[in-house]
Amino acid sequence: MKSTPLTEGPIGSHIRNITLPLSVGFFFNTMYNVVDSFYAGQVSTQALAALALSFPVFFVIIALSQGVARGSSALIANAIGAGETDKEEAYSGQVFSLGFVFSILITVAGLAAATPLFELLGASGRYLDLANAYVRPLFWGAGFFLLSSMSNAILLAHGDSRTFGTVLIAGFFANLVLDPWFLYGGLGLPPLGLAGIAWATVLIQGLGGVYLFGTVLRRGYIQIPKLLKWPQLRIYGEILHQGIPTAFNMMSIALGFFVSTYYLNSYGEVAVAAFGVGTRIEQMALLPALGLSSAIISIVGQNNGAGRMDRVHECVSLCIKFGLLLVTGASLILLIFATPLVRLFTTDPAVVDVGTSYIRIMAFIQWAYVMSFIHIGYLQAVKKPIYGFIESIIRKIILPVGIFHLLVTMVGIALTTFFLAMVAINIVMTAVTILYAQWVLRSSMKTKAM
Numbered sequence: 001m002k003s004t005p006l007t008e009g010p011i012g013s014h015i016r017n018i019t020l021p022l023s024v025g026f027f028f029n030t031m032y033n034v035v036d037s038f039y040a041g042q043v044s045t046q047a048l049a050a051l052a053l054s055f056p057v058f059f060v061i062i063a064l065s066q067g068v069a070r071g072s073s074a075l076i077a078n079a080i081g082a083g084e085t086d087k088e089e090a091y092s093g094q095v096f097s098l099g100f101v102f103s104i105l106i107t108v109a110g111l112a113a114a115t116p117l118f119e120l121l122g123a124s125g126r127y128l129d130l131a132n133a134y135v136r137p138l139f140w141g142a143g144f145f146l147l148s149s150m151s152n153a154i155l156l157a158h159g160d161s162r163t164f165g166t167v168l169i170a171g172f173f174a175n176l177v178l179d180p181w182f183l184y185g186g187l188g189l190p191p192l193g194l195a196g197i198a199w200a201t202v203l204i205q206g207l208g209g210v211y212l213f214g215t216v217l218r219r220g221y222i223q224i225p226k227l228l229k230w231p232q233l234r235i236y237g238e239i240l241h242q243g244i245p246t247a248f249n250m251m252s253i254a255l256g257f258f259v260s261t262y263y264l265n266s267y268g269e270v271a272v273a274a275f276g277v278g279t280r281i282e283q284m285a286l287l288p289a290l291g292l293s294s295a296i297i298s299i300v301g302q303n304n305g306a307g308r309m310d311r312v313h314e315c316v317s318l319c320i321k322f323g324l325l326l327v328t329g330a331s332l333i334l335l336i337f338a339t340p341l342v343r344l345f346t347t348d349p350a351v352v353d354v355g356t357s358y359i360r361i362m363a364f365i366q367w368a369y370v371m372s373f374i375h376i377g378y379l380q381a382v383k384k385p386i387y388g389f390i391e392s393i394i395r396k397i398i399l400p401v402g403i404f405h406l407l408v409t410m411v412g413i414a415l416t417t418f419f420l421a422m423v424a425i426n427i428v429m430t431a432v433t434i435l436y437a438q439w440v441l442r443s444s445m446k447t448k449a450m
Contacts, residue, residue, distance in 0.1 A: 096222075
């Protein structure tokens with residue numbers, strides 16, 4: 001089955017065709033997380049806090065798998081646009097063996113480092129046990145996350161987001177059944193507690209990964225002989241050169257979550273739980289941005305490979321326009337329905353109060369996240385991933401550590417002021433990102449015109 005070239009036809013239609021299925025899929029994936037948080041909250045507020053505490057550790061799996069996958073997708077899309085079939089097949093074939101290596105490393109390192117990381121964040125006793133119970137199954141299932149991500153990287157490079165979106169929707173409905181079953185037991189399965197929520201995720205990822213991999217095979221995007229080839233270090237090097245900065249860019253989100261959680265611990269478990277709930281709700285508002293950033297990888301990647309810089313410029317401009325329109329409506333919803341949204345996750349009045357305050361403050365910077373995702377996605381698509389890594393390290397780690405240490409440890413600011421400091425950091429770094437990415441875009445247009 002041949003994919004439709006993204007170097008032809010209306011850019012706006014390509015953006016909609018890729019973004020819409022992904023946005024719908026991401027919505028159900030976010031609701032998937034809502035279901036996880038709901039059942040964790042049924043166990044106890046401490047279990048909900050443990051789930052929030054586990055997020056940055058678990059996100060290491062997501063960051064590495066998605067980062068390398070996005071980097072691979074950009075390379076494959078550029079090869080498709082340039083008509084370089086040999087390169088396309090080489091990237092597509094080698095990405096799976098590389099993913100297998102990564103899955104082993106993630107499992108071994110994750111199991112060894114989880115407890116020390118949780119202790120660093122202040123977890124102990126029952127709190128520590130709950131966090132470990134949730135995150136350990138996820139590390140054992142890391143290979144399924146990688147299989148799913150690498151398969152989707154190939155599909156997305158060909159402009160197909162519908163298949164992955166469908167898998168995310170199916171995963172949500174499967175989770176509605178598996179979460180309570182694995183949590184409370186039944187039909188011969190003993191109660192697994194909080195760990196059951198994680199094992200449900202592993203099973204769903206495994207089924208989804210196998211389906212996506214089968215789809216890639218059926219469409220002929222990869223051939224079995226290509227998969228059985230010995231690792232080609234040159235291809236590995238190209239994938240890693242593109243994928244590792246992108247992976248660390250995403251991993252810095254987890255590290256940034258570590259930093260924020262570390263300082264939020266000064267305000268107690270309620271603040272940590274509210275922050276975990278708030279970040280999940282923010283994901284809902286950012287669904288269009290996530291879809292658009294994925295669309296840019298494939299559309300800009302193919303057109304950059306084909307040398308169609310006019311279409312590259314048009315794609316970025318349209319994504320900015322669509323993104324800002326969509327996020328304006330989402331931000332208004334966050335402002336108006338902050339409290340009911342938080343209550344979807346917990347009935348603890350203290351967590352609801354702090355979570356509502358967080359959501360209403362963060363509603364004013366959703367535009368900044370959208371602009372960052374779009375511009376960094378563009379840079380990844382044109383094979384300039386280093387900036388995203390540097391930007392995220394500064395945004396998520398360097399500035400927060402310096403500013404939060406000063407304001408929390410030395411000054412002793414209120415929790416609301418802490419949230420406002422997060423807003424200021426994000427606005428400053430978004431402005432820098434826009435200026436740099438637009439400069440790269442203008443320079444490439446001038447080069448093409450010469």
